[in-house]
Amino acid sequence: MRKITDRQKQVLEYICDFIDEHSYAPSIRDIQKHFGLKSTKGVKDHIDRLVDKGYLNRKEGTARALKVIRDDTKAIKKVPLVGTVAAGLPLLAEENIEDYLPVSADMGRTEGMFFLRVNGDSMINAAILDGDLVLVRPQPFVEQGEIAVVRIGDEATVKRFFRFDSRIELLPENPDFEPIVYWDEDEDIRVVGKVTAVLRTLE
Amino acid sequence: MRKITDRQKQVLEYICDFIDEHSYAPSIRDIQKHFGLKSTKGVKDHIDRLVDKGYLNRKEGTARALKVIRDDTKAIKKVPLVGTVAAGLPLLAEENIEDYLPVSADMGRTEGMFFLRVNGDSMINAAILDGDLVLVRPQPFVEQGEIAVVRIGDEATVKRFFRFDSRIELLPENPDFEPIVYWDEDEDIRVVGKVTAVLRTLE
DNA sequence: CTCCTACCTATACATATGTTTACTTCTAAA
DNA sequence: TTTAGAAGTAAACATATGTATAGGTAGGAG
Numbered sequence: 338m339r340k341i342t343d344r345q346k347q348v349l350e351y352i353c354d355f356i357d358e359h360s361y362a363p364s365i366r367d368i369q370k371h372f373g374l375k376s377t378k379g380v381k382d383h384i385d386r387l388v389d390k391g392y393l394n395r396k397e398g399t400a401r402a403l404k405v406i407r408d409d410t411k412a413i414k415k416v417p418l419v420g421t422v423a424a425g426l427p428l429l430a431e432e433n434i435e436d437y438l439p440v441s442a443d444m445g446r447t448e449g450m451f452f453l454r455v456n457g458d459s460m461i462n463a464a465i466l467d468g469d470l471v472l473v474r475p476q477p478f479v480e481q482g483e484i485a486v487v488r489i490g491d492e493a494t495v496k497r498f499f500r501f502d503s504r505i506e507l508l509p510e511n512p513d514f515e516p517i518v519y520w521d522e523d524e525d526i527r528v529v530g531k532v533t534a535v536l537r538t539l540e
Numbered sequence: 541m542r543k544i545t546d547r548q549k550q551v552l553e554y555i556c557d558f559i560d561e562h563s564y565a566p567s568i569r570d571i572q573k574h575f576g577l578k579s580t581k582g583v584k585d586h587i588d589r590l591v592d593k594g595y596l597n598r599k600e601g602t603a604r605a606l607k608v609i610r611d612d613t614k615a616i617k618k619v620p621l622v623g624t625v626a627a628g629l630p631l632l633a634e635e636n637i638e639d640y641l642p643v644s645a646d647m648g649r650t651e652g653m654f655f656l657r658v659n660g661d662s663m664i665n666a667a668i669l670d671g672d673l674v675l676v677r678p679q680p681f682v683e684q685g686e687i688a689v690v691r692i693g694d695e696a697t698v699k700r701f702f703r704f705d706s707r708i709e710l711l712p713e714n715p716d717f718e719p720i721v722y723w724d725e726d727e728d729i730r731v732v733g734k735v736t737a738v739l740r741t742l743e
Numbered sequence: 744c745t746c747c748t749a750c751c752t753a754t755a756c757a758t759a760t761g762t763t764t765a766c767t768t769c770t771a772a773a
Numbered sequence: 774t775t776t777a778g779a780a781g782t783a784a785a786c787a788t789a790t791g792t793a794t795a796g797g798t799a800g801g802a803g
Contacts (some may be wrong), residue, residue, distance in 0.1 A: 342749070344555045359599070361565055364790055376752045381792070383750085396562070400603030400759060400790055404563045439642030464667040464740070484742065535740040537667070540688065545779070567760055582781045584762070588781090603760055603789060 343402055348372075348383045349392055355404055359474055362403035385475065416440045418470065438536075449473050453486060459509035460484070462494040463497070465535055468508070471495060472534035479531045486529040491521075495532060544593055551575075551586045552595055556608055565606035572630045619675065621655040641739070643675065653677050653736070655712070657687060658698055662712035663687070668738055674698060675737035678728075687735040692720075693728050698735060 341349065351371055351448040353365040364372075368380045384403070388394040396402035438452055452470045463484060465471065471486070479485040485498040487507060498519065503505035505526060507517040519526050546550065554574055558566040566574075571583045587606070590596040599605035621639040641655055655673045668674065668689060674689070682688045684719060688701040690710060699710035699720065709722040722729050 359605070361602075361605050365792095374751070376754090377791085378753090378793085379749095380753050386749090396564075397556075398759075398791060399564075402562070402564050402604070402791095418654070436644075436747070438644055441639075441641055445784065449544075461667070464664070464669050464672075466667050506571070531743055535742070536737070537738040539736055539738070547780070568762095569760065571763060577781070580761080581763085581783085586793095587779070589775090600789095601789075605761095692781045 339394060345383050345390075345392075348380070349405070352393070352403060356403075356405065364401055382536055408534055416452055416472065418449050418454070425469065425519040428501070438470070440534075447535050450530075450534070451531045453493070453495070459497055459511050459514045463511035464511075465495065465532075466537060468537070470536040471532045472536070473530040475530035477528055484532040486532065488525075489517075490525050490528050493529060498528065519525055544590065544595060547595075548586050548590055548595075550628045551583070552554050552590055552608070555596070555606060559606075559608065565604040566625045578628055595664070612709070619653050619655055619671065621657070623667050641673070643737075653733075653734065658695070662714050663698055665713035665715075667714070668735075669740060671740070673739040674735045676733040676740065678733035682731055689732040691728075691736065692722070696732060701731065706710045 348368060351368060355367065357361065358516055365377050365380045365384070368383075369375075369377050371382075374380060375445065381440075384395065388395050396407050418436055418438055424525060426525055429481060435459040440450075451473055455469045455471055458467050460466075463485075470486075473486050479498050481499055482497055484495065486495055487498065488494055494507065494517075496509055499506040499508060503521040504522070505519045519524050551571060553569060555566060558570065568580050568583045568587070572580050572599065573587075575583075577583060587596060587598065591598050595609055597607040597609050619641055621641055641651075654676055656676050658668055658670065658672045658674055661670050668687075674687075676689050682701050684702055685700055689696055689698055689699075690701065697710065697720075699712055701712060702709040706723055708722045710722075712719065
């Protein structure tokens with residue numbers, strides 16, 4: 338049920354290209370002309386099927402109201418930038434959202450992900466500088482040594498994460514900083530997610 | 541000539557919101573209803589002015605063919621990723637384009653800009669690692685000490701740029717690498733542009 | 744063969760939508 | 774006061790566009 342025919346794929350691609358170029362969707366007759374068809378019916382059939390199969394969304398009776406759902410090529414998703422979070426969790430409360438930044442969809446699932454502005458130089462040797470933005474995928478555990486966002490009490494921090502039995506070590510990437518060590522029952526500490534990308538703006 | 545009235549701003553905002561929500565533009569009558577107007581004329585006037593003032597683009601006679609140019613809030617632009625360029629200039633030949641990455645429009649003008657994949661560790665102390673992507677704004681000159689993309693013969697390199705009279709020095713940010721020094725008439729050397737942002741994907 | 748689907752032509756209809764003409768009201772600048 | 778622009782009402786008009794009806798052809802599955 339999922340697969341589309343070659344022809345349907347051609348139509349879908351044309352729709353995507355058209356939107357890319359004009360930033361509005363083609364009309365049925367636009368598509369008709371492009372493929373040199375002599376009737377609008379064929380085009381509507383294709384669109385109907387693309388809608389059925391979940392590739393397109395449409396508002397019936399409305400001009401140029403096509404929306405591409407699954408492109409199978411690429412797309413852009415908007416990821417919220419949560420400020421330099423310190424106190425005031427939960428992280429994703431709407432009040433904390435400063436902005437939305439575009440991310441390539443081929444970076445994988447972006448649902449739930451968010452950007453966080455890094456505060457301080459503690460990760461400088463991992464090439465993460467003060468003010469850089471990190472893209473965070475929320476997850477309760479990370480692999481040994483991965484760079485993670487960790488919540489300690491009301492503070493959020495970015496560090497390399499290690500766990501030895503019930504001891505948790507958060508290692509900065511800067512010799513001027515000391516490792517942070519916790520024991521399980523010690524404090525309210527929790528892995529928020531894993532750092533997936535780094536974005537820095539110069540100038 | 542540039543400024544828009546409060547009412548026009550309201551209309552523009554509504555158009556942006558509508559597009560965000562539906563991913564296609566509102567019709568004139570959609571706007572009319574939203575503002576509780578009893579004629580389409582007023583709306584068309586507003587749109588005409590927004591077009592005149594460069595905030596909107598429109599295909600006349602075409603349904604829902606509005607395109608927001610200047611949002612004054614935010615937008616997304618796509619910037620081409622030129623591969624790990626070495627030989628094979630000119631840089632922006634279409635064959636070199638690997639992909640397009642989304643960039644926030646509030647990063648300024650993106651016309652002509654491109655992403656470049658950095659090769660090697662020579663800028664490691666500027667927190668630019670092997671494989672990182674740098675966003676480049678083409679420009680023939682850069683300020684003293686700025687990080688620039690420089691073309692030497694058929695190779696492109698990312699370095700800190702200095703010029704002393706007719707001597708050009710390209711300084712790596714890694715003690716293991718030696719500065720590169722050129723004289724004006726020495727070789728075919730040219731500043732391609734300035735590094736404006738750094739993007740790194742982990743995992 | 745028969746049935747079904749993908750794909751297409753031909754023609755027509757209904758309405759969604761951009762455009763226009765003619766006026767009115769209000770505010771601010773000259 | 775006069776003038777000009779912003780904002781809006783009213784009533785049409787023209788066409789761009791989605792939708793529907795009636796078939797037609799080709800190929801695969803049963």
